[in-house]
Amino acid sequence: MKVIICEDDSIHRQFIYDEIKCYAMFHEPSIEIVLCTGNPDDVLAYLEHHKADCYFLDIDLQHKLSGMDIANHIRQHDSIANIIFITTYANQLKLTFKYNLAALDYIVKTDMLSLKEALLHAIQVAFQKYQQLSHVENLNYFQVKVGQRIKQIPFNDIYFFTTSIQAHKIELYTKSSHHQFYGKLKDIESMLNEHFFRCHNSFIINLHHIKETNSLERTITMVNGMMCNVSFRAFYKLQKLLKNQQGAAPNNNG
Incomplete structure (x- = not known):
């Protein structure tokens, strides 16, 4: 405040x-x-x-x-x-x-x-x-604790969430920052809007920031160049979501 x-x-x-x-x-x-x-x-x-x-x-x-x-x-x-x-x-x-x-x-x-x-x-x-x-x-913001402060990050700035190699921690990648905090993807998923998709047990992605998808490797490349895994079942649901998403035009390799 x-x-x-x-x-x-x-x-x-x-x-x-x-x-x-x-x-x-x-x-x-x-x-x-x-x-x-x-x-x-x-x-x-x-x-x-x-x-x-x-x-x-x-x-x-x-x-x-x-x-x-x-x-x-x-x-x-x-x-x-x-x-x-x-x-x-x-x-x-x-x-x-x-x-x-x-x-x-x-x-x-x-x-x-x-x-x-x-x-x-x-x-x-x-x-x-x-x-x-x-x-x-502020339903379009995600709150994350950075040190002793609570930072509000606009949903539109978020690329993806992923589980960390450190137990019980989540990594958050945005347009301008990278944060690590304690949490569970399941809980985070319920805080987000329809522009986010749980594509894998270890990833929640922002559909607006997908650069391309690879159906053979079942991976997604985000606009920041980082790759996210997609489960077999989630990949076909993802393709349907991208087709229905206005203005989305991902490149499907393979």
Whole structure:
């Protein structure tokens, strides 16, 4: 989950940063602070080419743009991002309702202890919502744990999965990377869509990335040049799938 913090008070900004960073380190390593600033222009510049999943926005930023202006910009492009407003004055929260800026939470800055409790509650709720949305919305992504982080890989970037020579491990080959993780092909198969095919006990391939098939050797060459085995029964089913797949035109050698 990518987080942006926009708070003009340097003490509060550092405090918010440290608390979220600490929480991520010990509880959810996949939470990443991608921007921490006191300048709304920095947020808008970032959003020109990127997006985040959760925003902590001070309402009064001592700038021509307020936290509500940033939130309005976010909502124009992202209706599901988590927005948490932070303010010193509770009466400012009424303005968020006036401008129909749906927020996940509202934090009033009082003492640091109360601020810490409110921040931890907000980041926990935001991460839970993020996970729920990831499950529902990101049906075209495969999640793999890389070190202490969870990486989401678009299905379209995946070439194939295969069993590793290391017991209980799976190897994943994509357009730009190679990952190894604990798992079973049977479980992975149930997480994928119709563009993937279990062609062998040891392989699940992406039908969109087949370069050619060899009926004599019962092998598939993927677009990255790597070969995958195909079982006798699966080969004929594969040929039928490729014929029915719109735009698929594999070369059959032999």
